[in-house]
Amino acid sequence: MSKTFTAGDVAEHKDAANGMYIIVDSTVYDVTNFIDEHPGGSKILKRVAGKDASKQFWKYHNEGVLKKYAAKLKVGSVGTGGEKAKL
Numbered sequence: 001m002s003k004t005f006t007a008g009d010v011a012e013h014k015d016a017a018n019g020m021y022i023i024v025d026s027t028v029y030d031v032t033n034f035i036d037e038h039p040g041g042s043k044i045l046k047r048v049a050g051k052d053a054s055k056q057f058w059k060y061h062n063e064g065v066l067k068k069y070a071a072k073l074k075v076g077s078v079g080t081g082g083e084k085a086k087l
């Protein structure tokens with residue numbers, strides 16, 4: 001599944017009720033089911049749910065982590081409203 005989101009769409013996914021999304025380098029990841037297995041802990045991920053966490057992500061991980069988890073967690077990318085309208 002791949003979809004184009006606005007930052008506003010992602011911001012609505014900040015808790016368990018709507019699911020928790022995070023943005024890393026314009027890619028949107030659904031971490032709802034991953035949060036309890038995150039080796040860095042659930043708390044830190046919950047804090048950035050709904051936001052662009054690129055800065056925090058690259059502070060603690062390398063490219064290999066994304067390669068390993070993208071297939072499982074990626075739900076789309078962030079674009080402008082215009083791109084979304086074309087879908």
Ligand code: HEM
Pocket residue numbers: 022024029031038039040041044045048053056057060061062065066069073
């Ligand atoms: C798609 C999102 C994420 C995935 C798939 C992910 C995955 C992982 C994995 C596999 C590890 C184990 C260490 C490693 O293999 O490098 C880890 C550790 C960690 N993660 Fe994440 N992570 C994500 C997002 C985040 C975010 C947004 C933060 C910070 C806000 C964060 C903070 C940490 C911390 C602090 C550790 C522990 C580092 C250490 O023990 O040295 N992670 N994460």
